[in-house]
Amino acid sequence: MSISLKQIKYFVSTAECGQISQAAIELSISQSAVTTAIKDLERIIGVSLFNRSQQGMELTTAGRQFLFHAYEILEKVSEATNLNILTDDLEGSLSVAATYTVIGYFLPSHLNKIRRAFPRLAVQLFEHNRETIEEGLLSNRYDIAVLLTANTMNPAIVTETLMSSSRRLWVSTKHPLLERESVSLKEISKEPYIMLTVDEAAHTSLKYWSTTAYQPSVTLRTSSVEAVRSLVANDQGIAILSDMVHRPWSLEGKKIETIVPSDHIPPMDVGLAWRKGVQFTPAMEAFRSYFRNAYHIPGSR
16 A cells, blocks of 8 residues: 555644644544545554654654655655746845744745745845844845734735644653643643743743743743753653754753643744735745745735
């Protein structure tokens, strides 16, 4: 039996949503169809892709590896079926602004594909914080931006979310919370917490904490994702971060485990931003079209 594109799409949706029920809603199909597709996929591959629990579906190590390949497969299929958009006729320049997290964990592979698709398009990339990017878009210093869309509230800026990355609890391999059937923010608040600050991560984190009666016991604030990774792996604290920045190993080679909290944690949304009312240039349209095709975003300007 061979793997079908449908199975891959169902798997990706479940991985991104963290729950079969939510994936079924987004796919507009039955939960049983999603469940069957994932079980068949696991049988074909010969490994478990998810750990099932009452809290949802958490990717196994093999599942995370397969997710990377699944994204690649979907992107290749999209490229193959949209050859009229991805041509090498376009030339010119495009100034793109992006935040730290986006440049480090999202953009590199896409920029490589864009340069292959549009070899005569010169993409100038600038890294800034959200406020500087918004000001640059409004002053026409940048054509378009890639950032965390949930952080942008300026009515003069238009955003389009491309992907949502689930946030999970990071713990060391021997952490006692791994033994619990359910882990809530109440339990998490009792543990030493490493707070990431880059890209307004601390502000975003405190927004969902503020809806509860609890607060994280912050022992360190840092702008370094690698510092969080190493400290968690060495059992110096825990953190809640997105799957997009998750890597299972620290720089010292120690494993990092993840737990799906029982409380709702909003995902990290990544997408495009531009000035409201701006006249899209061919380069801007091609850039947006690439990402819409890569993430199966319907519609056109």
